[in-house]
Amino acid sequence: MPPMLFAHPFASYCQKALIALYENRTPFTLRMLDKSDPSTFAEFAALWPMRRFPLLLDEGRPIAEATIIIEHLDQHRPGPVPMIPEDPELALEARFIDRFFDNYVQTPLGKIVTDALREAGERDVRGVADARTTLDTAYGWLEQRMANREWAVGERFTLADCAAAPALFYADWAHPIGEGFPNVLAYRTRLNARPSFARAIEEARPYRHFFPLGAPDRD
Numbered sequence: 629m630p631p632m633l634f635a636h637p638f639a640s641y642c643q644k645a646l647i648a649l650y651e652n653r654t655p656f657t658l659r660m661l662d663k664s665d666p667s668t669f670a671e672f673a674a675l676w677p678m679r680r681f682p683l684l685l686d687e688g689r690p691i692a693e694a695t696i697i698i699e700h701l702d703q704h705r706p707g708p709v710p711m712i713p714e715d716p717e718l719a720l721e722a723r724f725i726d727r728f729f730d731n732y733v734q735t736p737l738g739k740i741v742t743d744a745l746r747e748a749g750e751r752d753v754r755g756v757a758d759a760r761t762t763l764d765t766a767y768g769w770l771e772q773r774m775a776n777r778e779w780a781v782g783e784r785f786t787l788a789d790c791a792a793a794p795a796l797f798y799a800d801w802a803h804p805i806g807e808g809f810p811n812v813l814a815y816r817t818r819l820n821a822r823p824s825f826a827r828a829i830e831e832a833r834p835y836r837h838f839f840p841l842g843a844p845d846r847d
Protein backbone atom coordinates (compact mmCIF):
# COMPACT_ATOMS: atom_id res chain seq x y z
CA MET A 629 0.00 0.00 0.00
CA PRO A 630 1.39 3.49 -0.81
CA PRO A 631 2.47 5.52 2.23
CA MET A 632 0.49 8.54 3.43
CA LEU A 633 2.01 11.97 3.93
CA PHE A 634 0.35 14.29 6.43
CA ALA A 635 1.36 17.69 5.15
CA HIS A 636 0.41 21.09 3.86
CA PRO A 637 1.71 22.25 0.45
CA PHE A 638 2.74 25.72 1.70
CA ALA A 639 4.83 24.40 4.62
CA SER A 640 8.55 24.45 3.88
CA TYR A 641 9.46 21.21 5.68
CA CYS A 642 6.60 19.49 3.85
CA GLN A 643 7.97 20.71 0.55
CA LYS A 644 11.34 19.24 1.50
CA ALA A 645 9.78 15.75 1.77
CA LEU A 646 7.57 16.29 -1.29
CA ILE A 647 10.64 17.03 -3.43
CA ALA A 648 12.07 13.58 -2.63
CA LEU A 649 8.73 11.92 -3.39
CA TYR A 650 8.40 13.80 -6.68
CA GLU A 651 12.03 13.15 -7.71
CA ASN A 652 11.38 9.42 -7.55
CA ARG A 653 7.72 9.49 -8.60
CA THR A 654 6.99 7.57 -5.41
CA PRO A 655 3.27 6.83 -5.11
CA PHE A 656 1.75 8.27 -1.93
CA THR A 657 -1.51 9.65 -0.59
CA LEU A 658 -1.48 13.26 0.59
CA ARG A 659 -3.37 13.70 3.86
CA MET A 660 -3.86 17.42 3.72
CA LEU A 661 -3.60 19.20 7.07
CA ASP A 662 -6.22 21.84 6.79
CA LYS A 663 -8.18 23.72 9.45
CA SER A 664 -11.37 22.77 7.62
CA ASP A 665 -10.64 19.07 8.27
CA PRO A 666 -10.16 18.60 12.04
CA SER A 667 -10.43 14.81 11.84
CA THR A 668 -7.28 14.49 9.69
CA PHE A 669 -5.45 16.80 12.09
CA ALA A 670 -6.63 14.72 15.06
CA GLU A 671 -5.39 11.54 13.38
CA PHE A 672 -2.02 13.20 12.72
CA ALA A 673 -1.75 14.57 16.28
CA ALA A 674 -2.46 11.13 17.72
CA LEU A 675 0.35 9.66 15.63
CA TRP A 676 2.85 12.42 16.45
CA PRO A 677 2.15 14.44 19.60
CA MET A 678 4.84 16.99 18.71
CA ARG A 679 2.41 18.06 15.96
CA ARG A 680 5.13 19.11 13.56
CA PHE A 681 4.63 18.19 9.96
CA PRO A 682 5.31 16.46 7.60
CA LEU A 683 4.64 12.98 8.97
CA LEU A 684 4.83 9.86 6.82
CA LEU A 685 2.73 6.82 7.67
CA ASP A 686 4.22 3.78 5.97
CA GLU A 687 2.74 0.31 6.60
CA GLY A 688 1.37 1.65 9.88
CA ARG A 689 4.73 3.08 10.97
CA PRO A 690 4.81 6.83 11.62
CA ILE A 691 7.99 8.52 10.45
CA ALA A 692 8.55 12.10 11.63
CA GLU A 693 11.11 14.76 10.60
CA ALA A 694 11.54 15.62 6.92
CA THR A 695 15.14 14.40 6.83
CA ILE A 696 14.22 11.03 8.34
CA ILE A 697 11.29 10.70 5.94
CA ILE A 698 13.70 11.16 3.03
CA GLU A 699 16.17 8.65 4.52
CA HIS A 700 13.28 6.22 5.10
CA LEU A 701 12.08 6.57 1.50
CA ASP A 702 15.61 5.97 0.21
CA GLN A 703 15.86 2.77 2.27
CA HIS A 704 12.36 1.36 1.90
CA ARG A 705 10.99 2.80 -1.33
CA PRO A 706 14.05 3.52 -3.46
CA GLY A 707 13.69 5.09 -6.89
CA PRO A 708 15.94 6.21 -9.75
CA VAL A 709 17.21 9.32 -7.90
CA PRO A 710 18.86 8.29 -4.61
CA MET A 711 18.76 11.13 -2.12
CA ILE A 712 21.64 9.77 -0.02
CA PRO A 713 24.80 9.30 -2.11
CA GLU A 714 26.23 5.78 -2.20
CA ASP A 715 29.74 7.01 -1.43
CA PRO A 716 29.96 7.17 2.41
CA GLU A 717 31.96 10.43 2.44
CA LEU A 718 29.47 12.12 0.12
CA ALA A 719 26.62 10.69 2.23
CA LEU A 720 28.13 12.32 5.32
CA GLU A 721 28.51 15.59 3.46
CA ALA A 722 24.88 15.47 2.26
CA ARG A 723 23.75 14.94 5.87
CA PHE A 724 25.94 17.82 7.04
CA ILE A 725 24.58 20.24 4.43
CA ASP A 726 21.06 19.09 5.27
CA ARG A 727 21.77 20.08 8.91
CA PHE A 728 23.19 23.40 7.69
CA PHE A 729 19.96 24.31 5.89
CA ASP A 730 17.69 23.20 8.73
CA ASN A 731 19.69 24.78 11.55
CA TYR A 732 21.09 27.94 9.98
CA VAL A 733 18.51 28.84 7.30
CA GLN A 734 15.14 27.27 8.21
CA THR A 735 15.46 27.93 11.95
CA PRO A 736 16.24 31.67 11.74
CA LEU A 737 13.68 31.98 8.93
CA GLY A 738 11.09 30.35 11.20
CA LYS A 739 11.97 32.82 13.95
CA ILE A 740 11.36 35.80 11.65
CA VAL A 741 8.10 34.38 10.31
CA THR A 742 6.62 33.27 13.64
CA ASP A 743 7.54 36.58 15.23
CA ALA A 744 5.55 38.37 12.53
CA LEU A 745 2.50 36.31 13.58
CA ARG A 746 2.74 37.54 17.19
CA GLU A 747 0.81 40.43 18.71
CA ALA A 748 2.83 43.66 18.71
CA GLY A 749 3.50 43.48 22.48
CA GLU A 750 4.86 39.93 22.27
CA ARG A 751 7.46 40.50 19.57
CA ASP A 752 11.07 39.43 20.18
CA VAL A 753 13.08 42.25 18.57
CA ARG A 754 16.47 40.95 19.71
CA GLY A 755 15.69 37.37 18.66
CA VAL A 756 14.65 38.49 15.18
CA ALA A 757 17.78 40.66 14.78
CA ASP A 758 19.92 37.64 15.77
CA ALA A 759 18.03 35.50 13.26
CA ARG A 760 18.75 38.01 10.49
CA THR A 761 22.46 37.99 11.44
CA THR A 762 22.47 34.16 11.29
CA LEU A 763 20.92 34.28 7.82
CA ASP A 764 23.55 36.76 6.61
CA THR A 765 26.30 34.50 7.95
CA ALA A 766 24.67 31.46 6.32
CA TYR A 767 24.36 33.26 2.96
CA GLY A 768 28.05 34.20 3.19
CA TRP A 769 29.18 30.65 3.92
CA LEU A 770 26.99 29.25 1.15
CA GLU A 771 28.27 31.87 -1.32
CA GLN A 772 31.77 30.39 -1.06
CA ARG A 773 30.56 26.81 -1.13
CA MET A 774 28.42 27.24 -4.25
CA ALA A 775 31.13 29.06 -6.26
CA ASN A 776 31.84 26.05 -8.49
CA ARG A 777 28.93 23.74 -7.83
CA GLU A 778 25.63 23.01 -9.52
CA TRP A 779 24.14 21.11 -6.55
CA ALA A 780 25.06 21.29 -2.88
CA VAL A 781 26.99 18.00 -2.65
CA GLY A 782 28.89 16.05 -5.32
CA GLU A 783 27.57 16.10 -8.87
CA ARG A 784 23.96 15.08 -8.26
CA PHE A 785 20.78 16.29 -6.63
CA THR A 786 20.58 14.94 -3.06
CA LEU A 787 18.95 15.26 0.34
CA ALA A 788 20.97 18.46 0.78
CA ASP A 789 19.19 20.08 -2.19
CA CYS A 790 15.79 18.94 -0.87
CA ALA A 791 16.63 20.86 2.31
CA ALA A 792 18.01 23.85 0.43
CA ALA A 793 15.13 24.46 -1.99
CA PRO A 794 12.30 25.54 0.36
CA ALA A 795 14.76 27.03 2.86
CA LEU A 796 16.24 29.44 0.30
CA PHE A 797 12.88 30.01 -1.39
CA TYR A 798 11.26 31.42 1.76
CA ALA A 799 14.44 32.85 3.34
CA ASP A 800 14.77 35.17 0.35
CA TRP A 801 11.22 36.41 0.98
CA ALA A 802 11.85 37.05 4.67
CA HIS A 803 15.44 38.31 4.45
CA PRO A 804 16.46 38.98 0.81
CA ILE A 805 19.62 37.21 -0.29
CA GLY A 806 20.68 40.24 -2.31
CA GLU A 807 23.13 40.79 -5.12
CA GLY A 808 26.10 40.43 -2.77
CA PHE A 809 25.52 36.67 -2.91
CA PRO A 810 25.27 35.88 -6.64
CA ASN A 811 26.19 32.20 -6.26
CA VAL A 812 23.43 31.71 -3.68
CA LEU A 813 20.91 33.51 -5.89
CA ALA A 814 21.93 31.41 -8.91
CA TYR A 815 21.63 28.21 -6.85
CA ARG A 816 18.16 29.29 -5.65
CA THR A 817 17.15 29.88 -9.29
CA ARG A 818 18.39 26.39 -10.27
CA LEU A 819 16.47 24.85 -7.36
CA ASN A 820 13.27 26.71 -8.28
CA ALA A 821 13.56 25.37 -11.85
CA ARG A 822 14.11 21.75 -10.78
CA PRO A 823 10.85 20.03 -11.86
CA SER A 824 10.22 18.40 -8.46
CA PHE A 825 10.47 21.73 -6.63
CA ALA A 826 8.79 23.72 -9.43
CA ARG A 827 5.80 21.43 -8.90
CA ALA A 828 5.86 22.06 -5.13
CA ILE A 829 6.03 25.83 -5.74
CA GLU A 830 2.97 25.66 -8.01
CA GLU A 831 1.01 23.53 -5.55
CA ALA A 832 1.77 26.06 -2.79
CA ARG A 833 0.92 29.13 -4.89
CA PRO A 834 -2.76 29.33 -3.82
CA TYR A 835 -1.66 29.70 -0.18
CA ARG A 836 0.75 32.63 -0.52
CA HIS A 837 -1.59 34.86 1.45
CA PHE A 838 -0.56 32.77 4.50
CA PHE A 839 2.93 34.37 4.45
CA PRO A 840 2.72 36.88 7.30
CA LEU A 841 5.35 39.27 5.92
CA GLY A 842 3.56 39.47 2.57
CA ALA A 843 4.70 37.29 -0.33
CA PRO A 844 6.65 39.29 -2.93
CA ASP A 845 5.24 39.46 -6.44
CA ARG A 846 7.77 37.09 -8.02
CA ASP A 847 8.88 33.43 -8.04
Ligand SMILES: N[C@@H](CCC(=O)N[C@@H](CS)C(=O)NCC(=O)O)C(=O)O
Pocket residue numbers: 639640641642679680681682692693694695
Ligand atom coordinates in the same frame (compact mmCIF):
# COMPACT_ATOMS: atom_id res chain seq x y z
N1 LIG B 1 12.13 19.41 12.59
C1 LIG B 1 10.90 19.25 11.84
C2 LIG B 1 10.26 20.60 11.69
C3 LIG B 1 8.89 20.53 11.10
C4 LIG B 1 8.12 21.84 11.25
O1 LIG B 1 8.46 22.71 12.05
N2 LIG B 1 7.09 21.95 10.44
C5 LIG B 1 6.24 23.12 10.48
C6 LIG B 1 5.61 23.34 9.13
S1 LIG B 1 6.87 23.73 7.92
C7 LIG B 1 5.14 22.90 11.50
O2 LIG B 1 4.84 21.78 11.83
N3 LIG B 1 4.54 23.98 11.96
C8 LIG B 1 3.41 23.88 12.85
C9 LIG B 1 3.73 24.33 14.23
O3 LIG B 1 4.85 24.77 14.48
O4 LIG B 1 2.82 24.22 15.08
C10 LIG B 1 11.21 18.60 10.48
O5 LIG B 1 12.37 18.67 10.05
O6 LIG B 1 10.32 18.00 9.86
